Amino acid sequence: MLTVEQVRKDIPYLQHRIYLDCASVSPVPQCVIDELVKFYQEHPYNYGVGDCEEAILVGKKVEAARASVAKLIGAKPEEIVVSPKNTTEALNMVINGLPWEKGDDAIQFNIDHRSSFLPLLRVGKRYGVTVKMIKSNEEGISDPEEVAKLITDKTKLVSVSHVNNIHGALQNVKEICKIANEHGAYSLVDAAQSVGRMPVNVQDIGCTYMAFPGRKHMMGPQGSGVLYGALDALNTLEPMILGIRAANEIGYTDYELAKSPKRFETGIFDCASVIGMGRASEYLMEIGIDRIRRHIEELTALFLDGLNKTPGTRYFGPTDVKRQSGIIAFLPKMDPKKFSQKVDKELNMIVKATAPGSPGYKEFRDKNIPMINRASFHYYNTEEEIEKLLSAIKKG
Numbered sequence: 001m002l003t004v005e006q007v008r009k010d011i012p013y014l015q016h017r018i019y020l021d022c023a024s025v026s027p028v029p030q031c032v033i034d035e036l037v038k039f040y041q042e043h044p045y046n047y048g049v050g051d052c053e054e055a056i057l058v059g060k061k062v063e064a065a066r067a068s069v070a071k072l073i074g075a076k077p078e079e080i081v082v083s084p085k086n087t088t089e090a091l092n093m094v095i096n097g098l099p100w101e102k103g104d105d106a107i108q109f110n111i112d113h114r115s116s117f118l119p120l121l122r123v124g125k126r127y128g129v130t131v132k133m134i135k136s137n138e139e140g141i142s143d144p145e146e147v148a149k150l151i152t153d154k155t156k157l158v159s160v161s162h163v164n165n166i167h168g169a170l171q172n173v174k175e176i177c178k179i180a181n182e183h184g185a186y187s188l189v190d191a192a193q194s195v196g197r198m199p200v201n202v203q204d205i206g207c208t209y210m211a212f213p214g215r216k217h218m219m220g221p222q223g224s225g226v227l228y229g230a231l232d233a234l235n236t237l238e239p240m241i242l243g244i245r246a247a248n249e250i251g252y253t254d255y256e257l258a259k260s261p262k263r264f265e266t267g268i269f270d271c272a273s274v275i276g277m278g279r280a281s282e283y284l285m286e287i288g289i290d291r292i293r294r295h296i297e298e299l300t301a302l303f304l305d306g307l308n309k310t311p312g313t314r315y316f317g318p319t320d321v322k323r324q325s326g327i328i329a330f331l332p333k334m335d336p337k338k339f340s341q342k343v344d345k346e347l348n349m350i351v352k353a354t355a356p357g358s359p360g361y362k363e364f365r366d367k368n369i370p371m372i373n374r375a376s377f378h379y380y381n382t383e384e385e386i387e388k389l390l391s392a393i394k395k396g
Contacts, residue, residue, distance in 0.1 A: 002287045009221075018349040018385050021378035023165055023193055023213040023327045026219045028280065035279045040274040044103055047271050048245060050394060058271055065278020066261075072289075074201035075228050082274045084225035087117075087192040088115040090211030091159075093264060094188050095119040098156060099239030102128035106157040107150055107185075109171075111136045111164040117345065120159065124353045139318045140167025144175040155185045162200070163193035167317035168327030168376075172195075177206045192216060193327055194228075196284055196377065198293040208233045214273065217378065220280035224273035227264065234260035235248045236251065242266045279284075283391070293377040296326035297388050299377045302352055303328060306390035313393060316364075316372065327376040333396035336373045343392050351375050351389065 008014050013027035045061045064245050067077045084090040096119060106120050106160070110133055124131045128270035132150050136142045147158060160182040162173050173189050180187040186208040194200055196217030202210055210228040214220030229237070239246050239257070246266035247255045284292070301321045307313055307330060314331040318324045332339045340353035352374045355365075375389060 001291060002283075004379060004382065007380075011380060014380060018347060018386070018388065020375045020377065020381065020389065021170075021350045021352045022197075022217055022219075022378045024214045025222060026217060026378060027087060028219050028221065028276075029283055030095060031283060032220060032279050035276045036272050043201045045271070046268050047265070047274075058275075061275045061278070062271055065274050065281070067280040068278040068285075069226055072200075073195060073292060074203045074226060076231075078261065079202075079228055079231055079234070081227040081229070081234070081261040082224075082277070083261075083269040084211070084227050085223050085270070086215070086225045087113075087211045087213045089188060090225050090227035091188065091190060092119050092235060094186075094209045094211070094238060095123055095157070095159070096231075096240055098123075099187065099236065099238070100127040100129055100156065103154060104128075104156040105130040105132055105152065105154050105275060106159065107132045107134065107147060107155060108159050109134050109142050109161065109164075109347050111135060111140050111142065111169070112159065112161045113165060113190060113192070115192075116159045116161075116188070120157075128382045136164075136167075136169070136354060136355060138316075139323075140164055140316070141318060141323060142171055142176075142221050144172050144179060145311045147179045149175050151179060151183045151185065153183065155180075155183060155305065157186045157188060159188040161190040161193070163191075163325040163327065165193050165327065165374075166372075167331050168193070168325045168329065169318050170198075170323050170325050171310050173207065174205050177195035179206075180208075181206060189390035194290075196280075197296055197326065199289050202228055207251045214280060218280045218284060220277035220376075221270075221273040224277040226277075229260065230258060235263075237264075239263045239266070241266055244246070275295060287379060296377050297321055297377050298332065299381055299383065300324050300328065302383060303375070303377070303390065306386075307393065310390070314394070326378075327374065329372045329374050330393075331369065331372055332393050336371045337391075339373055343389070347388055347392060349385075349389065349392075 010029040045055040045058045070077045177187040188206040189210045191212040195212040214224030215222040242265035312333040316329040336353040343349040
């Protein structure tokens, strides 16, 4: 297991920054950077193309990365698709790939990201699908019982964020997926804000599909992402793009789709980032996912206690630290954008000022809250950094 101090030393960007925005993107450890450099210097080949020793090595490294990601989330390697560039693409692969029919419906949550909400709206327009929306409470927590009330035998998909990017609220996805399974519906979990910062096991959750990126809490390369799916369920999806590996032509008039994951990994994909993401998965497991979660909980409790003692500020999210992921939305005493710029200039600190990407944020705007600050903590952050942030908030 790696200590906080060891991890901080491993990440070059942290040598000159206080970084509190892993919910957007994380700086990467040197071992991941080394894999990217090694790829371009020693074996710059595409997966499945070429017969030389270096090309074969790339194929082996991609498969090793697939296996590492699978181990991280309790899946089998063949259930992992590594071609998505990000969560958005992986979510779209599912939502646009399902065999929709007129009269179907889908269930969505108002605190979910636009990356699932917008594709579902398009499916609704394109195929005559009804998209049902469930509202969370003021802490950003959704009640699985609301799913039970809305789901019918016409429900094809229940889509839910494991952790939403506004309130940082940890959802009861296990119960939500259980309800979907009991009604014969597919379940899709957006795990963009959970994988890498807490234990995530797809077998325990019981989801049909899961999507997440390499660049956030996994501390992997930008442009890397994952679609997990139970193998039979992956093979029900129609791929968005066809080409080499994805399908085989039958004469001049027909074609046959390959089995997953090949049907989704057509053409040239970013092998360097995939290999880097595999190394990031191994690095997380070297730290220990339970250890990461405990450390984030400690930092979260410290920050929330300090924020609650600071007059003139507001916090949006769960009061129970066990339901708070360590992604914290708050309003300081001053304009959020100015606050973000202030800590950047004075403390060399990165804190996001944002209007988060969720349909539910409309309710914030209706309350005359056009923008918030968001601080997101990871294993490499320290109590001293949290105290510096709290001090800046108190000063206003």
